[in-house]
Amino acid sequence: MINKVFPTIFLFGVAALFACGDENTGVPQNPDGNNNGLGCTACSGETVCVENACADAFPRFYMITVESVTFPTMKANGDCWDEPGCGAPDPQVTIKLNDNKIAELDTDDDMFSATFPDAIEAQIIAGSKLEIALEDEDIIDSEEVLTCTYNPLTADKIRNGDLSCSGAGASITAHIAVRGSQP
Ligand SMILES: [Ca+2]
Numbered sequence: 001m002i003n004k005v006f007p008t009i010f011l012f013g014v015a016a017l018f019a020c021g022d023e024n025t026g027v028p029q030n031p032d033g034n035n036n037g038l039g040c041t042a043c044s045g046e047t048v049c050v051e052n053a054c055a056d057a058f059p060r061f062y063m064i065t066v067e068s069v070t071f072p073t074m075k076a077n078g079d080c081w082d083e084p085g086c087g088a089p090d091p092q093v094t095i096k097l098n099d100n101k102i103a104e105l106d107t108d109d110d111m112f113s114a115t116f117p118d119a120i121e122a123q124i125i126a127g128s129k130l131e132i133a134l135e136d137e138d139i140i141d142s143e144e145v146l147t148c149t150y151n152p153l154t155a156d157k158i159r160n161g162d163l164s165c166s167g168a169g170a171s172i173t174a175h176i177a178v179r180g181s182q183p
């Protein structure tokens, strides 16, 4: 076994030395998995890490994920979320890009926290405003609870990837990633 394994490791090591992201060297698939972070760290200015290289951040397709939201037990003024019966809030998330609604995420009613598994695709140009708003969905007027606003959404923020914000006892956990990239 040693005689079989050793040359494989040796060859892989030599190949990796010269690979530098070249995918046609016969090296096993995804040999640069550990370099993803390194590549993104190296990017700056108006660039993001795309397939292990720095590339223009805008315009580009991104995936926005709102992993979870939470409500405080009461509204800021101490009132119940819904009357009669002091009902729990009904989570709804609206994503706006340059004041245009690009997604509305709904879930079951009467919950103080919710998760949203679907990722939203968005083409983002330089200088765009992105808003992720959490509301209690009411029949007449939905109540705004918390909005994460990025105006503009910068390449630096995208490289960071974290779009979360919190306030008034509520929280939104959200992320952005280059479309097609590994989370
Ligand atoms: Ca309400």
Ligand SMILES: [Ca+2]
Binding pocket: 082, 087, 088, 089, 090, 109, 110
């Ligand atoms: Ca309710």
